Amino acid sequence: MMRVAGDGERPSSGTPESAVADEAALANRSRLAWKEEQLRVWDLLQLFTPWVLLTISAAIYFAWVLPASGERFWHEGASVLGLVAASVLWVLLGHTLPLKRRTLRPVPAALFFVGLLTLCVTLMTYSEIFLVFTIAGFFHAYLLRPWPLGVLGVLATSVALNGSVMRVWADPTPDMLAEFLLIVTVQTAAIGVGILLTARSEPEERKREELVERLEAALHENAGLHAQLVAQARESGAQDERQRLAGEIHDTLAQGLAGIITQLQAAERSPSVQGETEEHVVRALRLARTSLTEARRSVEALAPQELGRAHLPDALRTLTARWSADHGISAQVEVTGTREPLSPAIEVSLFRVAQESLTNVARHAEASRVGVTLSYAGAEVLLDVRDDGRGFANGVGTGFGLTSMRQRIRGVGGHVEVQSAPGEGTSVSARVPAITAGGTGATEETDR
Numbered sequence: 001m002m003r004v005a006g007d008g009e010r011p012s013s014g015t016p017e018s019a020v021a022d023e024a025a026l027a028n029r030s031r032l033a034w035k036e037e038q039l040r041v042w043d044l045l046q047l048f049t050p051w052v053l054l055t056i057s058a059a060i061y062f063a064w065v066l067p068a069s070g071e072r073f074w075h076e077g078a079s080v081l082g083l084v085a086a087s088v089l090w091v092l093l094g095h096t097l098p099l100k101r102r103t104l105r106p107v108p109a110a111l112f113f114v115g116l117l118t119l120c121v122t123l124m125t126y127s128e129i130f131l132v133f134t135i136a137g138f139f140h141a142y143l144l145r146p147w148p149l150g151v152l153g154v155l156a157t158s159v160a161l162n163g164s165v166m167r168v169w170a171d172p173t174p175d176m177l178a179e180f181l182l183i184v185t186v187q188t189a190a191i192g193v194g195i196l197l198t199a200r201s202e203p204e205e206r207k208r209e210e211l212v213e214r215l216e217a218a219l220h221e222n223a224g225l226h227a228q229l230v231a232q233a234r235e236s237g238a239q240d241e242r243q244r245l246a247g248e249i250h251d252t253l254a255q256g257l258a259g260i261i262t263q264l265q266a267a268e269r270s271p272s273v274q275g276e277t278e279e280h281v282v283r284a285l286r287l288a289r290t291s292l293t294e295a296r297r298s299v300e301a302l303a304p305q306e307l308g309r310a311h312l313p314d315a316l317r318t319l320t321a322r323w324s325a326d327h328g329i330s331a332q333v334e335v336t337g338t339r340e341p342l343s344p345a346i347e348v349s350l351f352r353v354a355q356e357s358l359t360n361v362a363r364h365a366e367a368s369r370v371g372v373t374l375s376y377a378g379a380e381v382l383l384d385v386r387d388d389g390r391g392f393a394n395g396v397g398t399g400f401g402l403t404s405m406r407q408r409i410r411g412v413g414g415h416v417e418v419q420s421a422p423g424e425g426t427s428v429s430a431r432v433p434a435i436t437a438g439g440t441g442a443t444e445e446t447d448r
Helices: 016-069 073-101 106-126 128-134 136-141 147-166 174-269 274-299 305-309 312-327 344-365 400-411
Strands: 330-337 369-377 380-387 415-420 426-433
Touching (some): 016 106, 016 128, 106 136, 312 330, 344 380
Antiparallel strands (some): 415 426
């Protein structure tokens, strides 16, 4: 039974190497996720531990220690309450807010630690229950930089905590001092090792976490850009397709219909000559069939019919010979240079340029001769269509046909020049790069 990859899996290619790579990637992601969770838990401990310990100490003192001591609230309870309020403000301004805003700096952190330890020692003079709050000094020591200062903070916290519990300062004895020094040494070494390891590993983990966040933000931004590019590509594709169809309709249906109208008008003008009328009707029918075939090929995005059976030089000869017979205008085709089978896109573009140029000659030029020259010039291919018609002034030849012609040639990396003057004929020159089809060899043929 075939197994389908789920959302959290990557489909394996089936090779042992890919399986090992997938397992390694999964293990790496799991390790990063575990370390990220550790950092998150440690941050929460750093943030809330002083508040929890202070709350526990104050609650036990006022609910149990103070009533059990028989002391009145005033003056001792009020003093402790004032110290607790001062501790709240000190922890809030020097610890909690800087940690949340990520603005805790080494010097303010050291000053906060000194003030915190002073408040803890003062509170422990009223009651030993505040040694619970003093434990917060061990957590804050991890925030002191550089790390030797953090170890010194652990030592100071251990001395204050154990000195108050063991009452070393009241009546020290050699055994008590030895026990005190042993406890402080072991405690400082145990917690100090953690500070040393954290100082070495935490910066790298923090940098990795920031890098992951930046990568996620970049991926999110790239996803948005990708969606935008897809939308633009879709719009561009639709626009290109509309432009292609417009050009194909102009080059096939419009030209075919114009030729049909010309032949039918000629048949209408000569009703008395039976053979000539039938000839014009036959030409009109042939144009209609050809236009229908070309329309179907345009919809299917195929090359022109002439190029479907031969390469560009032969297709140009076929096109020119048929055009000359239909319009009664002398036309010659000349091919120079080393003939090469070009890319289909380039051959179609040059063929459409010749087709459009000949159509314009039939419509507007009133010419008696037309010359079509295809030149293979090494890295370039040139197509020239010249006529001896009436020409036109500069700025007149800006119709859809010429615009479509320029767009086609520009689409394959070439350009078109149109030169004309009233009474001096017209020359259409297209120049494109000689990109061959599939690297096939050139066939040397010079046709003069």
